[in-house]
Structure formats: structure tokens, C-alpha cells
Amino acid sequence: MSGKRQFRIWRGDESGGDLQDYMVEVNEGEVVLDVIHRLQATDAPDLACRWNCKAGKCGSCSMEINGKPRLGCMTRMSTFGDDETVTVTPLRTFPVIRDLVTDVSFNYEKARETPAFAPPADVAPGDYRMQQVDVERSQEFRKCIECFLCQTVCHVIRDHEENKQAFSGPRYFIRAAELDMHPLDARTDRKEYAQAEQGLGFCNITKCCTEVCPEHIKITDNGIIPMKERVVDRRYDPLVWLGSKIFRRGETPQTSVTTARQGSATPGSARGGLHSHAGGSHDSRAEAQAQSGVNWHREVPHPTAPAVDDRGKLPLTELTFDRAAAPSPFGDDVTFPLPPEHLNFAHPEQDNKH
Amino acid sequence: MTTTTRIERHHYDVVVIGAGGAGLRAAIEARLAGKKTAIISKSLFGKAHTVMAEGGAAAAMGNVNSRDNWQVHFRDTMRGGKFLNNFRMAELHAKESPQRIWELETYGALFDRTKDGKISQRNFGGHEYPRLAHVGDRTGLELIRTLQQKIVSLQQEDQREFGSYDARIRVFSETTITELLLDGDRVAGAFGYYRESGEFILFEAPAVVLATGGVGRSYKVTSNSWEYTGDGHALALRAGATLINMEFLQFHPTGMVWPPSVKGILVTESVRGDGGVLKNSEGKRFMFDYVPDVFRKQYAETEEEADRWYTDPDNNRRPPELLPRDEVARAINSEVKAGRGSPAGGVFLDIASRRSADEIRRRLPSMYHQFKELADVDITAEPMEVGPTCHYVMGGVEVDPDSGAAFGHVRGLFAAGEVSGGMHGSNRLGGNSLSDLLVFGKRAGGHAASYADGLTARPKVAVHEVEAAVETALAPLQRDTGENPYTLQQDLQAVMGDLVGIIRREGELADALVRLAELRERVAKVSAAGGRRYNPGWHLALDLRNMLVVSECTAKAALERQESRGGHTREDYPAMEPKWRQVNLVCALDGDTVQLTRKPLPKMRPELIGLFDRAELAKYLTDEELADFDALVADAGEADNR
Ligand SMILES: Cc1cc2nc3c(=O)[nH]c(=O)nc-3n(C[C@H](O)[C@H](O)[C@H](O)COP(=O)(O)OP(=O)(O)OC[C@H]3O[C@@H](n4cnc5c(N)ncnc54)[C@H](O)[C@@H]3O)c2cc1C
Numbered sequence: 001m002s003g004k005r006q007f008r009i010w011r012g013d014e015s016g017g018d019l020q021d022y023m024v025e026v027n028e029g030e031v032v033l034d035v036i037h038r039l040q041a042t043d044a045p046d047l048a049c050r051w052n053c054k055a056g057k058c059g060s061c062s063m064e065i066n067g068k069p070r071l072g073c074m075t076r077m078s079t080f081g082d083d084e085t086v087t088v089t090p091l092r093t094f095p096v097i098r099d100l101v102t103d104v105s106f107n108y109e110k111a112r113e114t115p116a117f118a119p120p121a122d123v124a125p126g127d128y129r130m131q132q133v134d135v136e137r138s139q140e141f142r143k144c145i146e147c148f149l150c151q152t153v154c155h156v157i158r159d160h161e162e163n164k165q166a167f168s169g170p171r172y173f174i175r176a177a178e179l180d181m182h183p184l185d186a187r188t189d190r191k192e193y194a195q196a197e198q199g200l201g202f203c204n205i206t207k208c209c210t211e212v213c214p215e216h217i218k219i220t221d222n223g224i225i226p227m228k229e230r231v232v233d234r235r236y237d238p239l240v241w242l243g244s245k246i247f248r249r250g251e252t253p254q255t256s257v258t259t260a261r262q263g264s265a266t267p268g269s270a271r272g273g274l275h276s277h278a279g280g281s282h283d284s285r286a287e288a289q290a291q292s293g294v295n296w297h298r299e300v301p302h303p304t305a306p307a308v309d310d311r312g313k314l315p316l317t318e319l320t321f322d323r324a325a326a327p328s329p330f331g332d333d334v335t336f337p338l339p340p341e342h343l344n345f346a347h348p349e350q351d352n353k354h
Numbered sequence: 355m356t357t358t359t360r361i362e363r364h365h366y367d368v369v370v371i372g373a374g375g376a377g378l379r380a381a382i383e384a385r386l387a388g389k390k391t392a393i394i395s396k397s398l399f400g401k402a403h404t405v406m407a408e409g410g411a412a413a414a415m416g417n418v419n420s421r422d423n424w425q426v427h428f429r430d431t432m433r434g435g436k437f438l439n440n441f442r443m444a445e446l447h448a449k450e451s452p453q454r455i456w457e458l459e460t461y462g463a464l465f466d467r468t469k470d471g472k473i474s475q476r477n478f479g480g481h482e483y484p485r486l487a488h489v490g491d492r493t494g495l496e497l498i499r500t501l502q503q504k505i506v507s508l509q510q511e512d513q514r515e516f517g518s519y520d521a522r523i524r525v526f527s528e529t530t531i532t533e534l535l536l537d538g539d540r541v542a543g544a545f546g547y548y549r550e551s552g553e554f555i556l557f558e559a560p561a562v563v564l565a566t567g568g569v570g571r572s573y574k575v576t577s578n579s580w581e582y583t584g585d586g587h588a589l590a591l592r593a594g595a596t597l598i599n600m601e602f603l604q605f606h607p608t609g610m611v612w613p614p615s616v617k618g619i620l621v622t623e624s625v626r627g628d629g630g631v632l633k634n635s636e637g638k639r640f641m642f643d644y645v646p647d648v649f650r651k652q653y654a655e656t657e658e659e660a661d662r663w664y665t666d667p668d669n670n671r672r673p674p675e676l677l678p679r680d681e682v683a684r685a686i687n688s689e690v691k692a693g694r695g696s697p698a699g700g701v702f703l704d705i706a707s708r709r710s711a712d713e714i715r716r717r718l719p720s721m722y723h724q725f726k727e728l729a730d731v732d733i734t735a736e737p738m739e740v741g742p743t744c745h746y747v748m749g750g751v752e753v754d755p756d757s758g759a760a761f762g763h764v765r766g767l768f769a770a771g772e773v774s775g776g777m778h779g780s781n782r783l784g785g786n787s788l789s790d791l792l793v794f795g796k797r798a799g800g801h802a803a804s805y806a807d808g809l810t811a812r813p814k815v816a817v818h819e820v821e822a823a824v825e826t827a828l829a830p831l832q833r834d835t836g837e838n839p840y841t842l843q844q845d846l847q848a849v850m851g852d853l854v855g856i857i858r859r860e861g862e863l864a865d866a867l868v869r870l871a872e873l874r875e876r877v878a879k880v881s882a883a884g885g886r887r888y889n890p891g892w893h894l895a896l897d898l899r900n901m902l903v904v905s906e907c908t909a910k911a912a913l914e915r916q917e918s919r920g921g922h923t924r925e926d927y928p929a930m931e932p933k934w935r936q937v938n939l940v941c942a943l944d945g946d947t948v949q950l951t952r953k954p955l956p957k958m959r960p961e962l963i964g965l966f967d968r969a970e971l972a973k974y975l976t977d978e979e980l981a982d983f984d985a986l987v988a989d990a991g992e993a994d995n996r
């Protein structure tokens with residue numbers, strides 16, 4: 001398998017640059033980053049490129065390989081045809097510093113604006129108790145290695161510098177989601193914050209971010225869509241919704257405003273295959289909310305599978321889609337306005353009335 | 355020179371060099387003490403080496419086995435380090451790590467849980483009970499992200515209070531420190547460059563915490579990243595501090611051996627902790643043949659007993675696959691040498707035949723992923739090929755155990771994490787590093803803050819020192835006759851790998867010293883092509899002198915220590931020698947040359963040495979020390995009778 005291969009690498013800085021051709025030795029089992037290292041050691045000692053771990057753990061070596069955002073250290077040469085030219089360019093969404101290195105400070109600024117974890121006031125260190133099922137949802141998002149591939153691929157900012165001010169990007173939507181789902185986080189406004197301050201509304205669920213995530217985090221299905229739910233309830237998945245209706249026939253619907261779970265045990269204990277949502281299983285405030293008729297603890301099904309086509313991709317344009325617009329993020333079965341019984345709403349004076 | 359070179363100046367109370375676990379924890383502590391703190395890192399924020407740690411952080415919380423406590427952890431640590439550890443550091447570490455881990459939960463960390471909702475703990479080599487707090491096999495990522503996010507939360511506080519995120523704690527990422535600046539024997543500041551622009555930057559600060567990690571890039575087969583060029587070790591030496599235990603390098607027994615380009619990348623020990631076994635090309639579980647006498651009592655003799663241990667650890671002894679790393683690495687080395695290796699020159703690590711595919715994917719997700727993507731091997735179906743890889747340096751800056759202040763003749767310098775020495779003795783137990791970072795990071799940050807508080811006048815940076823630093827930094831760019839830095843690095847790696855590797859011999863070590871001296875001449879004349887903006891060739895050229903001086907320390911100390919212990923194996927002196935246990939080898943810099951001196955180890959306090967059996971101590975201590983121990987026990991006995 002070894003032999004010379006054709007590479008085209010973007011060289012330049014913020015004032016401009018172009019693709020340069022290199023013929024490089026490639027050996028069996030190598031990845032794109034190996035080839036870049038070989039170039040540094042031979043033809044191009046000053047070729048700028050970030051890397052650290054060489055094992056897909058640090059998220060430093062993000063680049064665009066044949067136009068697709070990828071980790072250089074996890075892209076095996078054997079995935080290309082033997083005489084295929086490999087083109088490597090810097091991340092498009094961020095300003096170039098030099099060669100393959102871009103200025104990713106945008107991401108760190110957005111990270112700094114996202115409100116941090118709020119520890120519960122009355123739990124001492126060492127006394128935190130959480131169930132594995134309850135931490136797992138947040139743990140999925142904490143796998144993020146901050147490679148910013150999802151950020152670079154997102155069309156909202158990829159070619160729209162002007163949106164950067166108002167849009168935090170998928171990486172920070174899942175940060176908000178992670179905290180929203182953290183069993184002990186003391187803040188309750190993560191969703192509202194994402195909508196109001198992070199620009200969640202710009203996202204129209206194209207799923208490109210999920211597609212490039214090297215950690216295979218289901219950014220859209222498990223992060224963005226549940227965050228978009230806000231006060232709207234979870235009826236975006238017709239099957240699960242129907243199933244839960246049948247299953248619960250005769251019981252009080254979990255979602256209606258009247259279902260205050262007064263006196264019930266901690267929700268975490270009695271949960272089946274469904275996950276809790278927001279707040280947390282050991283959170284006293286959640287109980288209080290439930291008392292006032294707002295049930296942030298209602299059980300939510302796993303998010304729906306998207307309406308993908310046979311290539312597994314979401315139809316992005318009307319040309320290839322069977323409807324006249326992008327699919328609704330809430331699923332096709334939801335009509336607006338929503339029926340009032342599916343809204344979580346507590347009237348400010350409801351307690352006084354009875 | 356200075357008139358033409360723009361130098362950005364900053365004033366801080368505490369400058370922390372390094373943004374791994376140790377550096378971030380130190381910075382948090384200094385900021386909480388009200389000091390204006392800077393964090394400096396060679397790579398982006400959140401990418402430091404700590405991110406790669408997989409298995410977990412050791413802390414005797416006793417969540418899984420309630421018999422665990424700090425005494426047991428202390429004993430394991432001392433045993434693992436073959437009693438060469440600084441006992442006080444091992445004691446502080448064992449006592450304080452549970453608090454440091456719990457504290458992380460208040461910063462937002464989400465560890466895996468036990469059934470009753472506590473932090474789950476897993477088995478690891480050398481630890482008597484399940485002790486490693488973990489998150490799948492990405493514990494380091496969780497640790498660094500948590501600390502990173504804690505720093506963000508402190509910055510948000512400052513933003514609310516002072517209107518600026520950077521008011522009291524600021525991160526300088528992709529910034530490399532090349533020199534510490536002194537005022538007499540006091541630290542006055544640090545000098546470096548922004549990688550991005552190549553511009554210089556000067557930090558004036560009375561207290562500096564080194565948290566720069568290790569030295570692994572001096573070896574070709576290593577699990578370490580490009581950052582590990584021993585900068586902190588070298589900065590400390592040049593500032594007048596001392597290094598200890600530099601002969602002890604940990605070769606992790608299980609690195610990937612195929613494909614060649616990823617050779618060295620780590621296969622976490624959790625694979626063995628969760629049931630994986632080592633086999634040679636004949637299919638034999640060979641580790642049973644390699645249990646050394648000192649460990650005989652704790653390890654199983656038959657496969658049946660070893661297998662029972664996973665479910666019933668109280669009534670069975672542990673599998674020999676979980677021996678400390680140095681033992682396993684040597685065993686693999688011998689099997690391969692004896693011609694029983696795998697096709698790519700390692701041995702087989704098999705978990706596929708022992709656990710269900712589902713369980714493997716759940717417990718070892720990133721290993722599954724790593725092998726799938728890098729080697730195209732499905733670890734749920736076939737065994738992995740593994741071999742030893744340079745992983746961790748036990749040696750480092752000699753520090754005061756309680757405060758992390760560097761010894762030698764320099765004040766205001768502190769060190770924590772992998773760059774400091776003493777805590778792990780001659781061999782580190784897996785999982786003890788992540789907790790070490792937190793325990794001693796906090797201590798170093800706190801003591802650096804109080805040192806800064808206690809000063810009446812701030813030390814001053816001398817102009818000529820800055821000029822000299824600028825000149826040294828620019829030199830490789832101005833020469834065009836010297837050698838390519840990449841060639842020099844390869845040559846250095848060849849010397850260290852071939853002559854100062856896992857198994858060492860006197861002749862080879864002496865030879866290594868000669869070659870390092872030759873390399874020193876060549877490195878002094880290195881030249882880098884290109885300009886100052888993000889030029890990796892230039893960066894490497896500057897790192898080379900650090901790698902070189904640290905390699906010299908390692909080779910010198912390895913030649914001096916005529917015994918085998920932990921991460922130092924001499925073919926010509928294969929036995930462990932009680933006399934050598936009393937000796938630390940200390941490196942200092944005299945002008946340009948490395949000076950080596952012997953220094954006695956501090957004596958363990960009676961209540962600590964009393965935690966061990968006499969029979970066990972007899973394997974490590976000299977006869978005189980044992981007599982002292984007997985006298986101690988007799989005294990205690992009398993006191994009880996009285
Ligand atoms: C693959 C792998 C797996 C591991 N798994 C485990 C495990 O499971 N459990 C465990 O306990 N330990 C483990 N370890 C060991 C542990 O991860 C490291 O020892 C530890 O992370 C070191 O942390 P640190 O804070 O000392 O330094 P690091 O995290 O390495 O950080 C060093 C920092 O210093 C900066 N720096 C260095 N030089 C300079 C300079 N000149 N100027 C400015 N900044 C500089 C770097 O940029 C970096 O930010 C593992 C190590 C590896 C390599």
C-alpha cells in the first residue's frame with residue numbers, strides 16, 4: 001500500500017493563500033495527520049497545523065478534508081482511492097491564522113457566555129447522589145472534545161459572518177442541554193436561555209452537525225430538539241405519543257396541567273425506559289414546581305427519528321423533499337396553536353383561587 | 355534588539371504555566387485566594403495532556419468497597435513506588451484525594467454512579483480495592499472540562515463584579531514560556547511567545563507555578579503529545595531548582611503496536627481491570643509466570659482464582675494482569691524477546707473472549723472507537739496487539755511536600771502535577787496521577803498565593819535578561835546553516851529509545867551520554883525555516899534544548915543507580931537493592947552541565963511505617979532500618995502494656 005500520493009494543501013494566512021501540490025510518501029495504516037507530519041519533517045517544516053493526542057481525544061486537529069470537516073488523526077488514508085488526490089483546507093467558518101490553523105476564539109467566547117453549572121445550595125460536597133440513568137443523558141454531551149467541527153459545518157454561521165453575534169452554535173446548544181438535563185443543576189431557565197440568548201431559533205435542524213461529530217453525539221436528536229421543545233409538550237413523535245396514550249389509558253395524562261405529582265416519591269425511582277426531563281430527580285424545587293401545577297418533570301420519550309431519506313440524510317432543499325418547505329422540527333403531527341392542555345402553564349394567581 | 359522587538363507586558367500575582375489538571379486546579383485556588391492569576395498553555399484551552407487520561411482518578415472514597423480508606427491507599431502507593439516515594443506526599447495524596455474528587459462534583463462533573471447513586475469506582479493495577487472514580491474511559495476529559503468550566507464560572511463572577519471576564523483570571527492559550535526571569539534568587543517573571551503571531555510576551559509576577567507535564571517526546575514510541583518536551587523540568591533547572599528521580603520513566607505495558615503510525619498510543623489499563631487478559635502467540639496467559647516475590651501474596655496463582663476475583667474480590671486474589679505497570683511491561687518485553695510475540699511485535703490483549711460485545715462497548719467506548727477507527731480492529735471480536743510505550747515520568751522538580759515550593763536556590767517557584775517529583779517514587783500507580791494533579795495543584799496554587807501575599811516588595815525583571823531571552827528565542831530563525839529541528843528530534847529519540855529505554859546497561863548509558871553531548875552541539879546550531887507566525891519548525895527548535903537537558907538528567911541518573919527498581923531496569927543490576935532505596939538522585943544545573951548528587955530520603959514517621967507488615971518491609975528495607983522498625987514496634991508494645 002505504500003507509495004507516493006498526491007496532496008493539495010491550502011497554504012497562506014489572513015491576507016490570502018492557495019492550494020499547493022505535494023507528492024508524499026504514504027505507508028500502510030497511516031492517517032492524514034501522519035502525512036502532514038511527514039511533510040513537516042521533509043518538504044514543509046513551517047506548515048502550520050494543530051494536533052495533540054493523535055487518537056481523537058483532544059479535538060485539536062480539525063481540518064476540512066476533501067471539503068468535509070474531519071479530524072486529521074482519525075481519517076485513515078485507506079478511505080481514499082489509490083490515485084485520489086487528497087485536498088486539505090482549514091476550517092471555513094473561522095478566520096485563518098496560517099495554513100491549517102484557524103482562529104477559533106469565537107467558540108471560547110460563546111463558552112464564556114453560557115451560564116455555568118449552578119451547584120445546589122444545600123448539598124455538601126460528597127453528598128451528591130445521582131442515578132446512572134439520570135446522568136447518562138448529560139454524559140453523552142460531556143463526551144464533546146471541542147473539535148468545533150459541528151460549529152464549522154453549521155450553515156447558520158458557515159457563510160454568514162453576520163449571524164455569529166447572535167448564534168452560539170451546536171456545541172453550546174448541547175452545553176445548555178447538558179446542564180438542563182443535569183440532575184442537580186440549580187438553574188431552571190436553560191431552555192429559555194438557549195432560545196433567547198444563544199440563537200437556538202436560527203437552527204432549522206438540518207442535522208449537519210450530528211453528521212460530522214467525531215464523538216457521534218446525537219447533537220440534534222438528543223440535544224437541540226429537546227431544547228426546542230420549551231413550553232410546548234413532547235408530541236412531536238406520533239408513535240411514542242400514541243403508544244403512551246394507549247399504555248396510560250385510564251390514567252391521568254402525565255402532561256396535563258392538573259397532574260401535580262403531589263406526595264409522589266422522587267421521580268427518579270419510578271422511571272421506566274423514559275428519561276426525566278429538566279430539573280432533577282433529587283431536586284426539591286422540582287417538587288415545588290410540581291405543586292404549583294408546572295410539571296417540568298413530565299416524562300418525555302426519546303426524541304423522534306428525523307424524516308431522513310434512504311441515504312440517511314435529511315432532505316435539505318425543497319427540490320428533493322416531498323413538501324414545500326423544510327420539515328417541522330416538531331414533527332408533522334403537531335399543529336399550532338397547541339391545545340391548551342398540552343401546555344405547561346401556571347397562572348400566577350392559581351393558588352389564591354382555591 | 356529590544357528597541358526593534360515589540361514585547362507585550364503583563365502584571366500578575368501568580369502565573370501558572372500549564373493548563374492541564376494541575377495547572378487549572380492551581381489557578382482556581384490562587385484566584386479563590388483573591389490573586390490576579392494568569393494561566394499559560396502551549397495549546398488551546400482544554401486540550402492539555404490531561405484530556406487523554408482514560409482510566410480514572412484514584413481516591414479512597416470507599417464507595418464500592420467500604421474497607422477502603424486512606425491508609426490502604428497510602429500503602430498501595432508506597433508499594434507501587436517501591437518505597438522510594440516521598441512518604442509525606444503519598445500521605446497527603448491518599449488523605450486529600452476524596453475531597454478533591456467530591457469538589458469536582460460541585461463544579462459540575464458527572465462521574466459514573468454506583469447503584470446507590472454515589473461515584474462509582476473501578477479496579478486498577480496495584481490498587482487493592484476498586485478505587486478509580488471514572489467516566490467510561492474518558493475520565494481525563496471530564497476532569498479538564500470540569501476545571502475549564504469552573505474557571506469560566508469564576509470569570510463570569512468577575513464579569514458581574516468588575517465588568518470584565520479577564521479581571522482576575524485570564525487564560526493565555528497557544529503561548530509558550532521559554533524562560534523564567536529572576537531577581538537574585540527570587541522569581542520575577544516569565545518570558546515567552548504567542549504561537550499564533552510569534553510576538554513576545556513578558557509576565558511580571560512574584561510567584562510562578564510550573565504545571566507543564568512530562569517529557570515523553572524524547573522517545574519515539576510514546577503515548578505523549580508534542581507538548582511533552584520537558585519544558586517545566588528545564589525551566590526549573592535553569593532557574594536554580596533541582597530535579598529528583600529522573601531515572602524513573604514509566605513504560606506503560608499496553609500501547610498500540612499496529613499500525614506503525616499510531617505505535618505508542620495508549621490502550622487503557624481498564625481493559626485489564628474490566629477482565630481483559632494478556633496472551634502470547636501460543637495462547638498462554640503468561641502473566642502467571644511473572645509474579646515477583648514481593649507481590650506473591652496478593653496475586654492469584656491459577657486462572658480459576660484470578661477469574662473468580664472479578665466477582666468475589668474479598669475471597670480471591672487478583673489476576674496478575676493487574677500487577678503494577680513496570681512488572682507487566684517487563685513481562686511483555688521478555689515474551690517478545692523469547693519469540694512468543696504477536697506479528698507486529700507485541701502480545702495479545704484479549705477481552706473479546708471474556709466479556710459480551712455489549713458490555714465491552716459500554717465500559718470501554720473510546721477503546722472500541724480507537725481500535726475501530728485507527729486499526730480497523732473490532733475489539734469485541736478479536737484481540738488487540740499491544741506493547742510497552744513511554745508514558746509518564748516519575749521524576750521531576752524536587753518540591754516541599756506540603757507547599758509544592760521548589761527546592762534548590764530559588765524562591766517563588768512552585769511545581770505540581772507530572773512536572774513535580776517524589777510523589778510516585780520509582781513507579782506510579784495508574785489513576786494516581788489525576789488525583790495527584792488535584793491535590794498538589796490546589797496546594798501549589800494556595801501556597802503560591804500566600805507567598806505572593808507575604809512579599810513586601812515585588813521582584814523586578816532586569817532588562818538585560820529579557821534581551822537575552824529574545825535573542826535566544828530568535829536565534830534559530832536567524833541561522834540558515836544549521837540542521838532541521840525534525841532531524842535532530844529524531845536523532846535524540848533514537849538515542850533515548852535505543853540506549854536509555856526500558857532495559858538499560860552500563861555501556862549503553864555511557865554511550866548515550868557521549869551522543870547526547872554531540873547532539874547538544876548540533877542543537878545549539880539548529881536553524882528553522884520560515885517566519886515567526888505559527889511556525890512549528892521554530893517551536894520545535896526552541897523545545898529541543900529542553901528535551902536535551904532533561905534527557906541528560908535521565909541518562910546520568912540511570913547510569914548512577916546500580917539497581918533495578920520500578921521504572922528503572924538495569925540488566926547488569928537486576929535486583930532491587932535496599933541500600934539504594936535510601937537514596938534520591940538529585941540533578942542541578944551548573945552553568946550548562948548537569949550535576950548529579952545523592953541525597954538521603956526523608957524517614958517515614960512511625961505511625962506511617964507502622965501501617966506495614968514487617969514481612970513486607972523486609973523486602974525493601976536495610977537491616978539497620980529493620981532494627982529501627984523492631985525497636986519502634988517494641989516501644990509501642992510497651993506503651994500499650996503500660
Ligand atoms: C494516554 C494517557 C492516559 C493516561 N491515563 C491516566 C489515567 O487513567 N489516570 C491517571 O491518573 N493518569 C493518567 N495519565 C497520566 C496523566 O494524564 C498525566 O500525568 C497528567 O494529565 C499530567 O497533568 P499535568 O496537569 O501535570 O500536565 P498536562 O495536562 O500535561 O498539562 C501540561 C500543560 O503545560 C503546558 N505547557 C507545557 N510546556 C509549556 C511551556 N513551555 N509554556 C507554556 N505552557 C506549557 C501545556 O500546554 C499543557 O497545558 C495518562 C497519560 C496519558 C498520556
Ligand code: SF4
Nearest residue numbers: 154203205206207209
Ligand atoms: S442542526 Fe441546527 S445547529 Fe446543527 S448544523 Fe443544522 S442548523 Fe446548525
Ligand code: SF4
Nearest residue numbers: 144145147148150213
Ligand atoms: S459536539 Fe461533536 S462535533 Fe461538536 S465540538 Fe463536540 S465533539 Fe466536536
Ligand code: FES
Nearest residue numbers: 053054059061073
Ligand atoms: S490530535 Fe487530538 S483529536 Fe486529532
